[in-house]
Amino acid sequence: MDKNKEITYSNLVQFLGKVLGPNYEVVLHSISLDNLYNSHIAAIANNHISGRTKNAPLTGMVIEMVKNKEYLNKDFITNYKGITKDKKEIRSSTFFIKEKDELVGALCINFDSSRYSEISKEILELAQIFINPTDNSVKPDNNLDQSIEYLSESLEDVIYSIIDPSLLENEDITLSQNHKINIVRELELKGIFQLKGAVPRVAELLRVSEPSVYRYLKIIEREKKEVL
Incomplete structure (x- = not known):
């Protein structure tokens, strides 16, 4: 996205943040x-919801959307589940910003409904009606119904949104080379290695050297060619 358009959409972000109010986080991704x-x-406006800041990396979900070229078949995706760093569940929607069918950015709106869920719970409990306040029954209107967006500015959290953290954090678990290759394969499939600093961070999490990660990537690339 060129600078002039970035300024225009940045102003729109601040406008929407003011109009919608503090329960809505509005984010502009330059892609x-x-x-x-x-x-x-x-x-970004109302960033207290996710804690992210300007210049933070794309989320794993946005990377996947880009890699799968979701923007070619649709202009926006609405009502999919998001999870903040403090485990709060939110409702997320993304509008694709395109120029001649080429993706240049994404405008995302994340709605934190926790306040309303708590108020509803308290009112219903007055009538002795008890519900699960975390069950907000978000129903996506797209094919991402099995996906969850993890909102964080940490590359590590983006990786953890794809790979079970218990596999990487538990030093008592010894991963075989095949298991490590499978983890790298999954991360490569989601486009993680297109982010700056991904290789050294993945190497650290897998407790291997950076050359090992590059070697795994070459194995995966060779497998793709053999399939073709």
Whole structure:
């Protein structure tokens, strides 16, 4: 996204943040298809919801949308589940910003309904009606109904949104080389290695060297060619 458009959409982000109010986080992702290293949050309003800041990396969900070219078949995706770093569940929607069918950005709105859920719970309990306040029954209107977006500015959290943290954090678990390759394969499939700093961070989490991660990636690339 060029600077002029980034400024325009950044102003829109602040406008929507004011109009919608503090329960809505509005985020502008500037996206470079040629090099996701240069993709980042260009503007954000009401960031107390996720704790992210300007220049934070894309989420795993947005990376997956880009890699799968979701934007070619639709202009927006609404009502999918998001999880903040403090485990709060929110409702997320993304509008694709395109120029001649090429993706240049994404405008995301994340709604924190926890306040309303708690109020509803308290009112119903007055009538001795008890519900699970975390069950907000978000029903996506798209094919991402099995996906969850984890909102964090940490590359580590983006990786953990794809791979079970218990596999990487538990030092008592010894992963075989095949298991490590499978983890790298899953991360590569989601496009994680297109983010700056991904290889050294994955190497650290897998407790292997950076050359080992590159070697796994070469094995995966060779397997793809053999299938073709």
